[in-house]
Amino acid sequence: MMVGPAVAVLFLVTIAPLLFSLGVSFTNLQFSSPQPMRWVGIDNYVTLVMHDVRFQTALVRTLLLVAAGVLAQTVIGYIIASLLSRVRRNRALLLSPILIPAVISPVVAGWQGRMIFNASYGPLNDLLARFGIQGPAWLASPQTSLLSVFLTDTWQWTPFLALVILAAIESQPQELIEAARLDGAHGWSMFRRITLPLILPVTSIGILLRGVDLFKTFDLVYILTQGGPGNSSETLTFLTYLEGFKFFNPSYASAMSFIQLVVVTIAAKGFLGFMQRQESV
């Protein structure tokens, strides 16, 4: 009785639409087309996986963004966390300003990026010029547009991972660290054999949340580059949005979103399984 209303609402806004969408993905429904809706079986999926180069490139590009983002944010997050863990007094005074990016809207983060990466009038290229470096066109160049999206996301979410890793570092049992130190562990061997296994369980939750969110990157792309120039920064969710709401092709877009759902589920399960094996070693 108590779960009733919640489950009913969740069913209404998640399961029902997904089933509807799954059905649509097997048809040729188009908003703009005069031809009647027809059942086409797995045609949409076959086209996407076998022939649609734009989709395949977007998939690879998104996975690249996920890998680079997770790696950079975890490494930098770890460095910040270990610096913060050495601050004993008034740590909150440092932690709260560093966490600001995690509570602001991606639209605002994107807008900051638009100004900071502005090739002619932005502060980044101005700074680079002072060191004698000719900065790239950032958002306006196909070579750097995805890099700019990656940098903005890393700016916004590294503090989150630093917070998670800091909590993990703080919860390490001190006796274990001391014992290892007495046994002669230090530097890399200390990190690899003692610290890493201890912080891994909590850190992996942070990495998982981040990986899933990076896979869904939409807002930043929308504000920063609109997927351009060309398709150089087009992520999967942005392409799906274009397909569904700009090209008015909901059946094809539904098939795309289902492939994403499958990819993200498999990746998340695989990652969790991998992490559990690591922990038991």
Place this chain on the structure above:
Amino acid sequence: MSKRFMFELLKWLALFVVLVIFLFPLFWIIASSLKTRGEFFTRPPIWIPSHAEWSNYPDSLGRGALKGLVDSFTIAFSSMLVSLLLGSPAAYAIARFQVGKRNLAFWILSIRMFPPIATILPLFVIFRFVGLVDSYFGLILSYTVFNLPFAIWILKGFIEDLPREIEEAAKVDGASRFQIFRNIVIPLIAPGLVVVALFTFIFAWNDFAYAVIFSGSKVTPLPVVIAQFAGGHEILWGQISAAAIIAIVPALVLATFLQKYLTRGLTMGAIK
């Protein structure tokens, strides 16, 4: 100089660099929100405007940011209320009576992994059919997709932390299941309710994906207003920056006052 002193110096230097990097973009929008139009097109750029051009703020409010602010607040606040009202009894039932066992809990968590576009697309078709596109109710309902599972998940964690004995004692005293929930569990999980209120509000406040698709001429949340400003023919740098600052402030104020609840919410309850 001792090695220890050098190490301390390096540590504080590194922390200073970190702070500068993560705060600089915020400094840049604040500075931009106070620049005149001409000050955006100089080379090298002006880092600190010579005088504060406050008119960008009223100007951006007049161009739609005020309506955006009101709409965003209405939607975020309502979505927060819905998540608390529906989420807390559901969390109680799942935590205490094992309703749905582990499957329900896992399903709830997995909704967090959905690409929003996967539910937005069919919801849009359905909403268009029943006339919920460009309505407050439509947006409030869509945020429930994300907020309700989050609320249930977080509150379930808080309820599981409560000792069962208190509830059992109340039961012996003849309290009904609803009385126990209403008079004992709810007050005890108040911190959990704060975490949920904070994050459901901030999520709806900050969201763009649902907002841009389900809004129209009648309902225009603030992030959509900012995106429209930024996508127009003539980009109003100062006004957009002012609107961005206006959008940051509520989330920032909430997060500062409720800082001790931040970690638990950001990590989906994984860190207590």
